[in-house]
Amino acid sequence: MTAQEGTVLTTADLAGNGAHGNDPDIHGKFGVFGGRYVPEALIPALDEVAAEYDKAKNDVAFIREFDHLLRTYAGRPTTLTEVSRFAEQAGGARIILKREDLTHTGAHKINNVLGQALLTKRLGKTRVIAETGAGQHGVATATAAALMGLECVIYMGAVDCERQALNVARMKLLGATVIPVTNGSQTLKDAINEAFRDWVANVDHTHYLFGTIAGPHPFPEIVRDFARVIGVEARRQILELTGRLPDAIAAAVGGGSNAIGIFHAFLDDEGVQLHGYEAGGRGLESGEHALTLTQGSVGVLHGSRTYVLQDDEGQTIESHSISAGLDYPGVGPEHAWLKDTGRASYHGITDAEAMDAFSLLSRTEGIIPAIESSHALAGALKLGREMGPEATILVNLSGRGDKDMGTAMKYFNL
């Protein structure tokens, strides 16, 4: 199937399979990363999801339905916006934003949840569960579940429920049940543990609608493929706008789905540098950060071999970031692989640097970005100064900042 006028996707766009060597092997391995480290009880369910997804991604009817939802519900394609006033602070480099903040629900997460909700229906399952940190994936999942008539249960750390009360209310309004998780650190990683516990007990009628490219195979591949539309669109659009590929791409990395979403369509474009920006929190020395790729070590977390923030005996270390969406001590195995192969490079951005970029984009361009995305913006400012005025940098503006007003009010004394 080739791209039809008015559509944003083709089967090749979704899967990318066979077109290049950028897919995991049949065990879900990206090099030594990925795989499955889960209770045996879940293996048949993971096999079932993988088998159904293999069928779906090659099924023109499935792609058409997904594409239709992306256009008529999520609001795709999202536009590119060149931000020249903002770029004055970036050594004069051209900075172009991919506007995922303009999608329905206000963040790129909608792409993945629509794809997986369709997959849930193909699997014949009637209930979805999901984890959420800041609440963005929870809201997106509740949205897709409402649209498709699926029962929806969201696990959210009790600490996060308190920090993000507005999103809890949004999920409830959308018909979801929100279960506060009170064990462990009461944040995202514990919400994931609890969602897995629910899944193993209810797997016969429940799909775990995983929110990022981490977790056991096939989640890293599926979530990536559904997020891939970001880069597929952006590649066409930037060629149209500038007549050439960008020199670099900047994206924030927590679990890593928005970053892989924009990186993946450019992996074979050797001249395009790929830069991921992790949450440096209060700085490396403080120990309060989420620098999984840049400071972590290889281990197993939530079913996948990848980089992990862990101590010398493999206990997970709690992460910190001003942005709840980046506050995760693991990362998708594909990023671990891209780091080790050298295809992408990863850097830290502190809370302060991210908040400066958050403020700068708001004041110079009239766009209030998500604090997650502000890490990519701060990265682009640095990159522009390094690369000089001839460079063009594409930034994934993965979400809007409305949800972050509470944090901003406190931070800036507004």
Added chain:
Amino acid sequence: MTTLQTVFAKAKADDRAALIGYLPAGFPTQDGAIAVATAMVEAGCDVIEIGLPYSDPLMDGPTIQDAVHRALTNGTRIADVLRTVEGVAKTGAATLVMTYWNPIDRYGAERFARDLANAGGTGTITPDLTPEESEPWRTASAAVGIDTVFLVAPSSPETRIKAVIDSCTGFVYAASLMGVTGARESVGSAAQGLVERTRAHTDLPICVGLGVGTGRQAAEVAGYADGVIVGSAFIRRVLDAPDEASGLAAVRALGAELAAGVRG
């Protein structure tokens, strides 16, 4: 060191199932764990699984999560786990370590296998290590002569059961239900069928865990399995006790009830 092979041969000779008890190292305290495990052995446990406390126990229910959290808060480290194994092995029970994979991965598979064997441990149960990923651990374990126990589940099709038992030595752990650890009103109805399906492919002993917590349930499981595994119910006795002595007494009482159960 008492081996699993010795335990199951003896239980078979007695025409009963083996009783296997679980307790995390460091719970309720470092020394308290050895005391509780010793009480479990004195009450009739043939095998003790010492849990290696891990920050993200995604297969465990609230009771074990609570105990493990306390153990980690107590500062329990792998050296403490090994010291606990050493203390428990001295009682004459076959002593295993039950652990999620990442702590071994980080410690080093060969190093952990060697240190566990030196502490008198007889093997491990690794609930999140699948056959596909288990080769390095099986090699390291075989080199020092310790067993590797893996799990089958009610959802496992025949192909998976075969793959799991090909990786197992010592015994096969059959999860009685689809869910996390924790005592329940009744043992999963799928357990017996799973044991029978597994039995068709192996001569290894098959032990049933998850949801077993009373003498009656132990007797029921002993009717079709070679071993009965109890964890949360023991931990619950310790958590609910007002002081250490009454906790130990409650653990002994439960152990005796279960030991009578496995004897039919």
